[in-house]
Amino acid sequence: MLSNGYILILIWIGVLGALTVMAPEWIYRTEFVNGEKVRRVTPLFAVVAVLPLVIWAGFRGNVGDTGAYMEAFADMPASLSGINGYMAGQEKDRGFYFVSAVIKCIVGNRDTIYFIIVAMIQCFLLFKLYRKYSTSFVVSFFLFIASTDYISWIFNGMRQFLAVTITVACFPWILEKKYVRAIIGIVIASLFHQSALLVLPFVFIxxxxxxxxxxxxxxxxxxxxxxxxxxxxxxxxxxxxxxxxxxxxxxxxxxxxxxxxxxxxxxxxxxxxxxxxxxxxxxxxxxxxxxxxxxxxxxxxxxxxxxxxxxxxxxxxxxxxxxxxxxxxxxxxxxxxFTKRSAQLIYIVMVVAYLGFYLYSLRSMGTF
Incomplete structure (x- = not known):
């Protein structure tokens, strides 16, 4: 049976899209990006838009690797004094486990809060990018949801996705060719998941x-x-x-x-x-x-x-x-x-096609 959440998130994006049309003066502001004057959604709108996804991440149920993350979180020390001994037993992706252990020391053995905090960090880094650089924040949000990336990564492979979003945060430095900063950021990301090192050559490519x-x-x-x-x-x-x-x-x-x-x-x-x-x-x-x-x-x-x-x-x-x-x-x-009229048609086709892919992917995952 398809969980209500998987449909409600789509309805929520529809509401966001309607708001951008009906009340643009509340949603948009003019700012400079990459030296050009552009129209972007306000930071407040972006936060409100993504907040339901962040909260849902904490109450997602046993999706994908969530059970394994819950077990790992339960094994982490509950006090700062135990972190050194805990980290001595970690052989890979030590950055992720260190940050997770610190979070547990702060919030206690409440894995729901833990998942929300991790999702908050991931979404902040990712949607900050979309708010600043996307010509349509809501469309970018829709594509991230309809592609099921949020299930595969925020709800499932969150350790690697934390590394991914750290590399995403390096995009302005890649854009400005501030290579030393970008490389340092990517190396830090690799402490959370070593696969992030793959991004290093692409900084130049x-x-x-x-x-x-x-x-x-x-x-x-x-x-x-x-x-x-x-x-x-x-x-x-x-x-x-x-x-x-x-x-x-x-x-x-x-x-x-x-x-x-x-x-x-x-x-x-x-x-x-x-x-x-x-x-x-x-x-x-x-x-x-x-x-x-x-x-x-x-x-x-x-x-x-x-x-x-x-x-x-x-x-x-x-x-x-x-x-x-x-x-x-x-x-x-x-x-x-495309022309304005053609673009409207293309957007309709895009939405229908991605919704079809979304339902197909959910069915393949056994979600319904």
Missing amino acids: VQGKAWNKKTLLFIIVVIAAVMFADRFTNILDTMLAETQYKNVVTDWESWQDDGTNILRVMVYSIPAILSLFGIKYIREADDSVINICSNMSIAAAGLYVVSMFTSGIFIGRLPIYFSLYSYILLPWEINRM
């Missing part, structure tokens, strides 16, 4: 215009990885031999992981594909935010394609570091690549 030589080279590497999947997995196994993911290849083969669902790959590739067809509009705008988001989206699509032929459980968890930027890119593409 995504720079420049959309679909530049660096991104085209990345696509060639993706094609090679797909064509020679067996050799790719052997190389990956060797590269991960001395890390916490040393058994990744063995695990996905023993679990008969047949890769990411092709429908999910197609859905997450739409913004990158549109950026190729609409490259003229992106080049004319020459917006550094959109250029980088386009290249991030290409990276996400490429990794998803590789995961389709290798592992959905492991490789399929990596594109999240890049796919979140697609929710900035897609509304921009619709607004700039």
Whole structure:
């Protein structure tokens, strides 16, 4: 049976969308972003918009890995004096466990409050990005929900998603080419989940215009990885031999992981594909935010394609570091690549298609 929450969050986004149309003078304000005068939703509206999701994260029930996180939280010390001994027993992702232990020392053995605090941090870092850089905050919010990313990450893989959102917080430094700050931020994120180190080379790869030589080279590497999947997995196994993911290849083969669902790959590739067809509009705008988001989206699509032929459980968890930027890119593409009348039709098609994908994904997860 489909939980009311999964439908109510969609209704809530519908209400937000209606408010932006009926009372724009209350919702929007003018500010400067990346040197341009733009219209953005107010910080108060963004907080109110995301608050139900944050609260729901604390009362989500036993979704995905929630049970494992509850057990881990129960094993954490209840006083600051016990943290040193506890941390001595942690071999990986020590940043996450340290922060979690500190939270427990503050809130006690109340895992609901713990989940809310973690979700609050994640949502603050992510939706701060959308409020500042998205031409349509509500559309970006809708895409994050309808893609089921909130279930997969806020409700499930929250340790990795905390690392993801820390790398997202580094976006302004990536945009301004303040590489030292960005690298330090990403290294800090890797303390929460080591996979965040994957973002380091992309700090440089995504720079420049959309679909530049660096991104085209990345696509060639993706094609090679797909064509020679067996050799790719052997190389990956060797590269991960001395890390916490040393058994990744063995695990996905023993679990008969047949890769990411092709429908999910197609859905997450739409913004990158549109950026190729609409490259003229992106080049004319020459917006550094959109250029980088386009290249991030290409990276996400490429990794998803590789995961389709290798592992959905492991490789399929990596594109999240890049796919979140697609929710900035897609509304921009619709607004700039189409006439006003056509854009309205495209938005209707987008909403219907994503809702279909949302219900399909929930059914696949066994939610209803």
